[in-house]
Amino acid sequence: MAKPSASLKYVFKIRSSRLRKAKWNLTLSIDEAMKNEEIVALADSTALRFILEIEHKENQDPYILSIREQIHALKIEDNNLANKNKIRSLYKKLYEASFVSSYLSVVMDNNQDYDRLNSKKGFYINGIKYRRLLATTSGAKNSTVVFVNCDIYDELMRRIDNGRNMNKPFVPARLEAYKSLVCSTSTPVPHPNGILVVNDCETSFFSNVIEIDDSVTKKFPKMRYKENYDIKLNESDGYGLILPSLSQKWAKQLGENYIPSGFCIRNAFAKGMLFTFDFHAFAEQIAESYIVMDVWGHERDIRQAEVVLTASMLKLWDSYDHLEHYLHHCRQNNYTFSVTKVTPETLEDERNLNYQFIQSLDLSDEQIRTLITPTLNEINDILGLDPYKSILFLNGKDITADTFHKKGNDFSKALMADPSIIHDPFIRNKIYGMIKKRMNDAKVGVIKVAGNFSTISGDPFSLCQSMFGMEVTGLLPAGSFYSAYWNDRNVSQVACFRAPMTCAENITILQLKNTPEMNYWYKYMNTVTIFNSWDTTTHALNGADKDGDAVLTTNNKVLLDSIERLPAIVCVQKIAEKKIVTEKDAIQANKNSFGDEIGKVTNRITSMFDVRAKFPKDSKEYKTLTYRIQCGQNYQQNAIDKTKGINSKDMPKEWYDRHAADASKDREMNLRILADKKPYFFGYIYPELQKQYRGHVKAYEMNCMERFRVSLSELMVKEDRTDDEQLFLQNYYDYMPLSITESVMNRLCRMVEDVFDRTKETASNAEFDYSIYKTAKPYSKRTYQQLSEVLENYQESVKSHVLSARKARMTEDEAQSARMMFKQSFKQEVYEKCSNTEDVCNILLDLCYSKNTTKQIVWDICSDQILCNLLERKGHTITYPRLDRYGSLSFGGSLFSLETVNLKDFDDKELEPA
Numbered sequence: 046m047a048k049p050s051a052s053l054k055y056v057f058k059i060r061s062s063r064l065r066k067a068k069w070n071l072t073l074s075i076d077e078a079m080k081n082e083e084i085v086a087l088a089d090s091t092a093l094r095f096i097l098e099i100e101h102k103e104n105q106d107p108y109i110l111s112i113r114e115q116i117h118a119l120k121i122e123d124n125n126l127a128n129k130n131k132i133r134s135l136y137k138k139l140y141e142a143s144f145v146s147s148y149l150s151v152v153m154d155n156n157q158d159y160d161r162l163n164s165k166k167g168f169y170i171n172g173i174k175y176r177r178l179l180a181t182t183s184g185a186k187n188s189t190v191v192f193v194n195c196d197i198y199d200e201l202m203r204r205i206d207n208g209r210n211m212n213k214p215f216v217p218a219r220l221e222a223y224k225s226l227v228c229s230t231s232t233p234v235p236h237p238n239g240i241l242v243v244n245d246c247e248t249s250f251f252s253n254v255i256e257i258d259d260s261v262t263k264k265f266p267k268m269r270y271k272e273n274y275d276i277k278l279n280e281s282d283g284y285g286l287i288l289p290s291l292s293q294k295w296a297k298q299l300g301e302n303y304i305p306s307g308f309c310i311r312n313a314f315a316k317g318m319l320f321t322f323d324f325h326a327f328a329e330q331i332a333e334s335y336i337v338m339d340v341w342g343h344e345r346d347i348r349q350a351e352v353v354l355t356a357s358m359l360k361l362w363d364s365y366d367h368l369e370h371y372l373h374h375c376r377q378n379n380y381t382f383s384v385t386k387v388t389p390e391t392l393e394d395e396r397n398l399n400y401q402f403i404q405s406l407d408l409s410d411e412q413i414r415t416l417i418t419p420t421l422n423e424i425n426d427i428l429g430l431d432p433y434k435s436i437l438f439l440n441g442k443d444i445t446a447d448t449f450h451k452k453g454n455d456f457s458k459a460l461m462a463d464p465s466i467i468h469d470p471f472i473r474n475k476i477y478g479m480i481k482k483r484m485n486d487a488k489v490g491v492i493k494v495a496g497n498f499s500t501i502s503g504d505p506f507s508l509c510q511s512m513f514g515m516e517v518t519g520l521l522p523a524g525s526f527y528s529a530y531w532n533d534r535n536v537s538q539v540a541c542f543r544a545p546m547t548c549a550e551n552i553t554i555l556q557l558k559n560t561p562e563m564n565y566w567y568k569y570m571n572t573v574t575i576f577n578s579w580d581t582t583t584h585a586l587n588g589a590d591k592d593g594d595a596v597l598t599t600n601n602k603v604l605l606d607s608i609e610r611l612p613a614i615v616c617v618q619k620i621a622e623k624k625i626v627t628e629k630d631a632i633q634a635n636k637n638s639f640g641d642e643i644g645k646v647t648n649r650i651t652s653m654f655d656v657r658a659k660f661p662k663d664s665k666e667y668k669t670l671t672y673r674i675q676c677g678q679n680y681q682q683n684a685i686d687k688t689k690g691i692n693s694k695d696m697p698k699e700w701y702d703r704h705a706a707d708a709s710k711d712r713e714m715n716l717r718i719l720a721d722k723k724p725y726f727f728g729y730i731y732p733e734l735q736k737q738y739r740g741h742v743k744a745y746e747m748n749c750m751e752r753f754r755v756s757l758s759e760l761m762v763k764e765d766r767t768d769d770e771q772l773f774l775q776n777y778y779d780y781m782p783l784s785i786t787e788s789v790m791n792r793l794c795r796m797v798e799d800v801f802d803r804t805k806e807t808a809s810n811a812e813f814d815y816s817i818y819k820t821a822k823p824y825s826k827r828t829y830q831q832l833s834e835v836l837e838n839y840q841e842s843v844k845s846h847v848l849s850a851r852k853a854r855m856t857e858d859e860a861q862s863a864r865m866m867f868k869q870s871f872k873q874e875v876y877e878k879c880s881n882t883e884d885v886c887n888i889l890l891d892l893c894y895s896k897n898t899t900k901q902i903v904w905d906i907c908s909d910q911i912l913c914n915l916l917e918r919k920g921h922t923i924t925y926p927r928l929d930r931y932g933s934l935s936f937g938g939s940l941f942s943l944e945t946v947n948l949k950d951f952d953d954k955e956l957e958p959a
Contacts, residue, residue: 051088051089051106052105052106052109052110052143053086053087053088053143054086054087054088054089054093054143054144054145054148055075055084055085055086055087055140055143055144055145055866056084056085056087056144056145056148056149056150057073057078057083057084057146057149057150057170058083058084058085058149058150058151058152058189059071059073059083059149059150059151059152059170060151060152060154061151061152061153061154061155061158061159061162062154062158063083064151064158064162064168064170065154065158065161069161069162069166069167069168069169070168070169071168071169071170071171072170072171073170073171075140075141075144076870079866079867079869079870080842080870082866082867084144084866085150085866086865086866087145087148087230088230089230089231089232090227090228090229090230090231091226091227091228091229091231091311091380091381091383092148092178092191092201092205092227092228093145093148094233094379095201095204095205095227095378095379096145096147096148096193096197096201097145098379099197099200099201099204100147100197105142105143108142109139109142109143112135112138112139112142113139115131115135116132116135116136116139116876119131119132119135119880120132120876120880120881120882120885121881121882121883122880122881123880123881124824124825124828124879124880124881124884125880128880128881129876129877129878129879129880131880132876132877132880133877136873136876136877146171146173146194147173147193147194147196147197148191148193148194149170149175149191149192149193150184150189150190150191150192151189151190151192152187152188152189153188153189153190153639154188156636156639159190159632159635159636162175162177162192163177163628163632167195173194173195173196174194174195175192175193175194175195176192176193176194176195176198177190177191177192177628177631177632178191178192178193178198178201178202179191179221179224179225179228179631180221180225180635180638181225181228182222182225182638184225184228185635185638185639185688186638186639186640186641187641188639188640190635191228203378204378204379204380205224205227206224207313207314207371207374207375207378207380208365208370208373208374208377208378209314209361209364209365209374210364210365211625212625213361213363213364213625214623214624214625214626215623215624215626216621216622216623216689216690217624217626217630217631217633217634217689217690218621218634218637218638218688218689218690219360219621219689220626220631221631221634221635223314223360223361226311226314226315226316227311229311229316229385230385231311231383231384231385232299232383232384233381233382233383234295234298234299234308234381234382234383234384235294235295235298235382236381236382237287237291237350237351237352237382238291238351239349239350239351239352240350240351240352240353240354240368240372241337241339241345241347241349241350241352241353241354241368242339242340242341242353242354242355242356242359242362242368242371243337243338243339243340243353243354243355243356243511243512244338244340244355244356244511245279245280245281245282245355245356245357245511246279246280246281246355246503246507246508246510246511246512246517246578247277247278247279247280247511248277248278248280248507248517248578248579249275249276249277249278250276250278250523250579250580251273251274251275251276252273252274252276252580252581252612252613253270253271253272253273253274253612254270254271254274254276254581254584254612254613254614254615255268255269255270255271255550255612255613255614255615255675256268256269256270256271256274256614256615256616256617257614257615257616257617257675257676257678257679258616258617259617259676259679259683259694260617260619264694264697265676265697266676266679268672268675268676270612274615276581276584276615278578278579278581278583279357279590280503280504280507280508280511280517280519280578281355281357281503281507281508281511281591282357282503282583282590282591282592283316283317283318283355283357283358283590283591283592283593283594284307284317284318284319284320284355284358284502284503284508284591284592285317285318285319285320285352285353285354285355285358285508286319286320286321286322286324286352286353286505286508286509287307287308287319287320287321287322287351287352287353288321288323288324288325288351288352289304289321289323289569290351291351291352292304292305292308292321292569295308295384296387299384299387301387301390303390304321304569305321305387305388305389305390305572306320306321306388306500306502306569306570306571306572306573307319307320307321307387307388307500307502307570307573308384308386308387308388309384309385309386309387309500309592309593310382310383310384310385311382311383311384311385312375312380312381312382312383313371313374313375313378313380314359314360314361314364315354315358315359315360316358316360316592317354317355317357317358317591317592317593318500318502318591318592318593319352319354320502320505320569320570320573321569321570322505322509322566322567322569322570323566323569324347324353324505324509324512325347325348327506327509327513327566328347328348328513331509331510331513331515332509332510332513332515334513335347335348337512337513337514338514339368340356340359340362340363341362341366341367341368343367343368345368347512352382353508353512355508357590357592358592359371385593386593388499388500388572388573389572390572391572392497392499392530392572393497393498394442394495394496394497395493395494395495395496395497396493396494396496396497396498396597396599397486397491397492397493397494398490398491398492398493398494398542398597399489399490399491399544400489400490400651400726400790401490401542401544401545401546401647401651402490402542402544402546402552402597403416403490403492403789403790403793404490404651404654404788404789404790405546405548405549405551405552405654405674406549406552406604406607406608406789407607407609407789408603408607408789410792410796412603412606412607413789413792413793413796414796415603416492416494416601416603416604416793417487417492417793417796417797419493419494419937419938420487420491420492420493421487421797421800421801422937422938423438423493423936423937423938424480424483424484424487424801425800426438426935426936426937427476427480427936428480430467430473430476430477431467432460432464432465432466432467433464433924433925433926433934433941433943434926434934434936435457435460435467435476436457436460436461436925436926437926437936437937437941438476438479438480438936439457439460439476439479440457440925442928442936442937442939442941443928444925444926444927445927446923446925446944446946446948448925449461449923449925449948455904455908456469456472456475456904456908458912458923459472459908459911459912459915460472461923461924461925462912462915462916462919462922462923463817463915463918463919464924465817466813466817466818466915468812468813469813469815470813471894471900471901471904475901484797484801485729487797487801488726488729488793488794488797488798489726489727489729489730489790489794490726490790490793492793494599494601494604495599495600495601496539496597496598496599496600496601497530497597497598498595498596498597499528499530499572499573499574499595499596499598500572500573500574500593500594500595501573501574501576501583501589501590501591501594501595501596502570502573502574502575502576502591503575503576503578503591504519504520504521504575504576504577504578505566505567505570505575506519506520506566507519507520507578517578519577519578519579520560520562520563520566520567521558521563521575521576521577521578521579522577522579523577523579523580524556524577524579524580525556525557525558525577526555526556526557526558526574526575526576526577526582527557527558527559527563527567527570527574527575528555528557528574528575528598529564529567529570529571529572530571530572531557531598531600532557532559536557536600537556537557538554538555538556538557538600538605539554539555539557539598539599539600539605540552540553540554540555540598540599540600540601540604540605540608541553541554541555541574541582541586541596541597541598542596542597542598543586543587543589543594543595543596543597545587545643545647545681546587547587547614547647547650547674547675547677547678547681548614548650548674548675548677548678549608549609549611550585550611550612550613550614550675550678551585551586551587551614551678552585552608553582553585553586553608553610554605554608554610555574555582555598574596574598576591581612581613581615582613584613584614584615585613585614587678587681588682614675614678616678616679616682618682619686619691619693620691621686621689621690621691622690633690634688634689634690637687637688637689637690638688642684642687643681643684643685646677646680646681646684646696647677647681648723648727649677649696649700649701649720650674650677651723651724651727651790652701652720652721652722652723652724652784653670653673653674653677653700653720654674654724654788654789654790655720655722655723655724655725655784655786655788655790655791656670656718656719656720656784656786657670657671657674657718657788658786658787658788658789658791659786659787660718665714666714666717666718669714669718670718670720673700673720676696677696680694680695680696683695699715699719700715700719700720701719701720701721702721703716703719703721706719706721722781722782722783722784723783723784724783724784724786724788724790724791725738725783725784725785725786725791725794725795726790726791726793726794727783728783729794734782734783735783737782738781738782738783741780741781741782742757745757745773745777748773749773752769752773753769753770753773757777760773760774761774815890815894817914817915817918818886818890818894818911818914818915819886819887819890819891819914820883820886820887820914822883822884822887824879824884824887824888828878828879828884828888829888829891829892831878831879832875832878832879832885832888832889832892833892835871835874835875835878836889836892836893836902839871839874839902840898840899842867842871843867843899868902868905868906871902871905871906872905872906875889875906882907882909882910883910885906885907885910886903886906886907886910886911886914889902889903889906889907890903890907890911916948920947921947921948921949922945922946922947922948923945923946923948924943924944924945925943925944926941926942926943926944927941927942927943927944928940928941929941929942
C-alpha cells in the first residue's frame with residue numbers, strides 16, 4: 046500500500062532462555078536490546094492501536110514525526126558539540142516515544158520455559174509483570190508468543206473479546222487464531238455507511254475425485270477413486286463485496302488513485318477479501334428487489350449497506366444476537382475496518398516458478414532447456430555488468446521517472462544518476478553477488494515465466510444470487526474461469542499453481558471465458574482470478590479459499606503441455622472437539638502449534654519425487670511412491686489438524702527413516718524406495734548439506750586414486766570392476782549426503798550448473814575514483830578518529846551478529862528486521878559523534894573506500910547524501926532504460942531505449958539527504 050498509517054513501533058523480542066538466566070526478572074535498556082538484537086520493529090496493528098489507546102498514547106505519531114524532522118534539520122547544520130548533544134537527546138526521545146513496553150514477543154526454547162512464564166509467579170522485565178496474550182498462527186510456527194503488561198491485560202482482552210458470547214464453545218486453536226487477527230499489520234479505513242452479514246453461498250454437485258481416508262485403517266491411508274462424489278462447496282469461503290464508490294474512497298485513503306479489485310480486511314473476528322462489485326446494480330437489474338435476509342434471519346435493505354460480509358468472514362457471527370449487537374460492541378471497543386493488502390492496479394507480466402511447481406511434472410531434457418532458457422538468457426545479459434542492463438536487473442523492466450522517487454535511495458538509483466559508478470568494485474561485487482544468488486535460485490527452480498500471481502475470488506454473481514434467495518447459477522459454468530488480464534491478451538487457457546503443493550493432482554489448467562455479460566459485472570475485478578462455483582478446483586489447489594489466497598497463472602507452453610488432467614484429491618476431514626476455552630486450553634493449543642511440521646512433511650514428499658525417478662513408471666516401486674506422494678496431502682492436513690488438538694496420524698516412519706524401514710514388515714521394498722535423503726538440488730537451499738556433499742565427493746575422489754590408481758569418474762565407467770571396486774562405488778552412493786537421481790529438479794539444477802558454474806566475475810579495467818561520491822567540504826581529524834572507532838566496534842559487532850544469526854537459524858524476515866535495528870543503532874552512534882550528514886558521508890567514504898574493508902555501511906548510512914552529491918555533479922539529471930520496441934538496448938527478451946530526465950521538473954519530489 047502506498048500510504049503507511051503510522052510510524053513503526055519498537056518492542057522487545059526475547060528468548061525464554063534469556064529470561065530463565067535472569068531468574069525471570071530481567072533488566073534491559075533499549076540501547077542494550079538494540080545491540081543484543083532483542084528489539085524488533087512492528088508496523089501498525091489493531092493490537093498496538095488498542096494498547097496505545099489504553100495507555101493514552103494514541104496520538105504519538107505527530108510527536109515522533111516532529112522528532113525525526115528535528116534530527117533531519119540538525120544533520121545539515123554544523124558539526125559541533127551542541128548539535129551532537131541535541132541529536133543524542135532527540136534519538137533517546139525518538140526511541141522512547143516509539144517503544145511499546147507493554148507489548149512483548151517471547152521465543153520459547155522449550156515447553157518448560159513456557160509453563161514457567163505462564164505460572165502464577167510470572168516474570169518481569171524492567172519491573173513490568175507480563176501475561177500471555179496470544180500466539181499468532183505464523184508466530185506459533187516459530188514458537189513465538191505475545192505477552193502484554195499485566196496492568197492493561199484485562200482491558201485489552203475485554204476489547205479483543207468484543208462482547209462475544211463467552212459461553213459458546215470453540216476449538217481452542219481456532220479461537221486463538223481468530224483473536225490473533227488483532228496482530229495483523231493493517232491500516233484503518235473509513236467505516237462503511239452500513240454493512241450487511243449474509244449466509245455463505247453454498248453449492249453442491251458431483252465430481253470424480255480421489256478420496257484419502259486414514260481413519261479406516263490402522264497405519265496406511267486408504268485411497269479410492271470415486272466417481273460422482275457428492276461435493277459441497279462453500280463458494281464464498283472467505284470473501285464478501287464492497288461497492289465501487291467505497292472502494293474508491295478506501296483507495297484514496299490508502300494513497301492509491303485507482304479502484305482496486307479488492308481489499309484484504311480485518312475487523313473484530315472478521316477477516317477475508319472484499320471484492321469490488323456493484324451489488325446495488327444487481328438488486329435493481331437482476332434481483333429486482335432490495336430486500337435480503339441476513340445471517341441472523343432478519344430482513345435488510347441492501348441499499349443501506351456499502352459492504353457485504355459473509356458468515357465465513359465474520360468468524361464469530363453466532364456469538365452475537367444480531368448485527369446491531371455486533372456493531373455496538375465494535376463501536377464501544379473502537380474496532381475499525383482496516384486493510385492488510387490491496388490488489389494492485391495492474392498485474393505483472395513475469396513471475397517465477399518454484400521447485401514445488403516443477404517437481405511433479407514429467408519433463409524431458411529438451412522441455413527443461415526450453416523452460417529455463419529465458420532465465421538463463423536474462424542472467425547472461427547482465428554478466429557483462431553494463432550499467433543500463435544493471436539498472437534493469439535491479440529495478441525490473443517497467444522503469445519510469447517515478448521509479449526513481451518511489452524506490453529507496455541505493456546504488457541502483459545512483460547508477461541512474463551516474464552510470465560510471467558501475468566501475469566501483471563495491472557495486473560490481475554487490476551486483477555480482479545478486480547475480481550469483483539469481484544463478485543459485487535458478488538451480489532450485491526459481492525460473493521466470495510469462496504470468497503473474499493474482500488473488501482468488503469466487504463468482505460474486507453467485508453470491509448475489511444466493512443473497513437474494515435466487516437460484517444459484519453464477520456467470521461461470523463448471524470448468525470455466527475469468528481473468529481480465531489473460532482475456533485482454535486473447536489467452537484461452539493457463540496453467541494454475543498454488544503453494545504449498547504436494548503432487549501432480551494439485552496443478553490444474555484453467556479454461557478462460559470472456560462474454561459481454563461477464564465484462565459488465567466483473568468490470569472492477571480486473572486484477573483477480575475469478576473461479577466458478579461448480580467444480581473442485583479449490584480442492585485440487587490443496588484446499589484454497591478466497592480470503593486472500595493467490596494463484597500463479599501462466600500460458601507457458603512447456604507447462605501446459607506437461608500438465609496431466611487429474612481428479613482432485615479429497616482428504617476425509619476430521620472434526621476437532623469444541624469446548625468453552627480456558628487459558629489452559631489456549632496454552633496447550635499454542636504448544637501444539639510450535640514448530641513447522643508441515644515443512645517437514647513437504648520436504649519428505651520432495652525426497653519421494655527424487656527417489657521415484659529411479660524406477661520405471663509401470664513398476665511397483667514407482668506406483669507405491671506415487672501413492673505415498675498423494676498421501677502427503679493428507680499428512681499435510683494432519684499436521685494442521687494437530688495444531689487444533691485433533692489426534693492425527695503421522696506419516697509412517699518407514700517411508701523416510703532407515704532404521705524404521707529396516708525393522709518394517711516389507712523391509713526390502715521399504716529400503717528400496719526409502720526417501721531418507723534430500724535431493725541434490727536442495728544443496729542450494731541447505732548450504733551445510735552441500736558442503737557435506739562436496740566433502741564426500743572430494744574424499745572418495747582422493748581415496749579412489751590412492752586405492753585403485755584411477756579417477757572416480759573413470760571407475761564409474763569401468764566395465765570389469767573388481768569386487769573391491771564395486772563395493773567402493775556402492776559405499777560412495779550409499780553414504781552420499783544428497784540423492785543424485787535423475788529427477789526433473791536434479792536435471793534442471795545440473796543444466797543451470799553446466800551454464801554458470803564456471804562463470805567468473807567480470808573484472809573492471811578502470812580505476813575507480815570514489816571522490817565523485819564526496820563533496821569538497823573539509824572535516825576535522827578528531828571527528829575522523831571518533832568515527833573510525835565507532836566503525837571498528839561496529840565491524841566486530843557485525844561478525845558476532847552473523848554468527849548468532851546462523852546459530853539461531855533466523856528466517857529471512859527475522860534477519861532483515863535484526864539488521865535494520867542493528868543498522869539503526871550504528872547510525873545513532875555515528876550521528877552522536879558527528880551531527881552533520883555531509884561530514885559523516887565524507888568521513889565514512891574515506892574510512893571505507895581507502896581501505897580493504899566493508900563498504901556496505903557507507904551505503905546503509907549515507908546513500909541519500911551520496912545520491913545528492915552525484916545529482917549535484919550531473920545537473921540533477923538521471924538516465925534510465927525504458928521499454929521501446931524500436932530501442933537498441935536488448936535485455937531479457939525486450940528492447941529498450943535510454944531516457945534522460947531532469948529531476949528539477951519534478952518540483953514536488955525534490956530529493957534531500959536523510
